[in-house]
Amino acid sequence: MKAAVLHGFGENPRYEEFRKPNPGEGEILIRVKAVALENIDKAMAKGTHFASRQFLSELPAIVGFDGVGETPDGRLVGFGGVKAPFGAMAEWTVVPSNYTVPIPDGVDAITAASVPSSALTALFPLKWVAGMKSGETVLINGATGVSGKLAVQIAKMLGAGRIVGTGRNPESMKRVLEYGADAVIDLKQPQEELTETFRREAGEGYDVILDFLWGSPTEALIRSMVPDEIRLAGKRTRLVQIGEKAGETIALSAEMLRTTGLEIYGGAAGLTGETMQEGTNMVWDWLKEDKLRMDVDVVELRDIERIWQRKDFEGKRIVIVT
Template identity: 50%
Template sequence: MKAAVINGFGEIPQYADFPDPVTGGNEKLVQVNAAVLENFDKGTSADTHYSSKTLFPKFPAIVGNDGVGITENGDMVAFGAVKPPYGAFAEKAAAGYAFLIPEGIDAADAAAILPSALTSLLPLKYAARLQPGETVFVNGATGVSGRIAVQIAKILGAGKIVVSGRNQASLTLLKTLGADETISLMQDDEKLSENITAAGGDNGYDVVIDFLWGHPAEMLINTFIPKEAGFAKRRIRYIQTGEKAGPHISIPGSAFRTSGLEMMGVGKISNEALMEEINVIWQLIKEKKLYMDIEKVALKNISEAWQRTELAGKRLVIVP
């Protein structure tokens, strides 16, 4: 079969022949229809993600962690947990898990929208426990996952959504997707702090979902430091989701003591809750309530697609 193959960490995948996967145990053989190209795939194959050596214990190997395809009995499924050295960017995959996709959903939509939607829905609903009417700040909303986060927050009943980002065209688009106020990160630190504080209003922010980390996170968190002594007047549930602006930040202790700031990740999610939310997302996709700019790229062009950097909020989906 044809596949996107690397012979070592940090290589650009090449379109090449690779032996067909052999299934064992409960694995399912899947004819791949679509697999989304995400930063996770680039990070794991570059050995910059903590799971890299688990996903790539030996080489040569195929990149890609999950996707959408057709099983031997003709069902269209979302699949993952592929067995090394096999990956999702191939004509066939050996899937450790596969769950049915309802009829009426395009394979590319299923592959691209589901993981991004879960990235926002699970932490907002189960970790931060977003309540109707609360104010949400989406840090780095101009990317693919950030755009979806705005839409998910709106669906969950957020009363006000403030977003930040660098791409002005994407910031403008976000107004149509549910954002109430937009803040450009292309301004000096003093002005940025003023605008973040002003957009939060008298009551500030209840929930933050952050796709950037790095310096933008430092600027945002510093605005939470109270100006007067006393106990915290509110809770700020801060979800750390991505690190496009850098993997490390410096936080003063005063940002925690009486601000009400609570830092969290996705949190513990039960399998029952996960499947329930997957079904919710399938329904949202069928009802066309989640917008994503998707571009399909042929598997044979994987090397070219891998090196693209300026996507302006577009998600690339690899199709064999």
């Protein structure tokens, strides 16, 4: 069979022949239909992810850890639980039978592979971590990314009163406005100007912040919340930290916490099986009702070497199809 095969950490996967897997006891053979190419796939292949050698325990191996495919009886399912050397980016893979979930009727393989995980990355922090209430002001810091664009749409469906996004790419910032944001802040401004823009767009203050960036943009954001005179903080601002695209660390002074009413949570705080199931059902319903949109580039498996080296994914999900 054809597959995207990694021969060594730090190399690019190659499109080549690989032996077809045979399912063992408790396993099921999957005819792969669609697999999303995500940053974690590249980090694993580089060997820089902490779990690289756990999931790629032998080389050569096929890259990719989950996807959407067909079972031998023709059912469309999402799958995970792949074990080296048989990853997801191949014509066939095998997974434990209990690592498959049915894809609802009306949802195609490409949509099922590209949207749900990113939608949950936005939905769970909004609904369960921050507990967003109808009418609240929401800031999506990093709204031009895949999950950021979905976060704008989901915040709107959950009843946000005002939505502010941030980004750098002009075309992507226009898309964020089309998806329902009331304003978009350009992060390319000098730091002092950026801080003032955050302050101005906040109005009476941000209630919920989803932070996909961290680093200097988040420093400017938190600095904008510090009052310039002694007063009661009044508002509680719930910041949910999800990503670190702009940097791994920030300078957080005691004053920033003491005077702002800022509360910081991790993106997976309180995650349970029940909330995951409820959130997944919500996402499936939105997809069947065509309420979530995503910019997707569909790429043939044979082009894996070319697409692996691309860097201009701004706000798009890359989906590999076989």
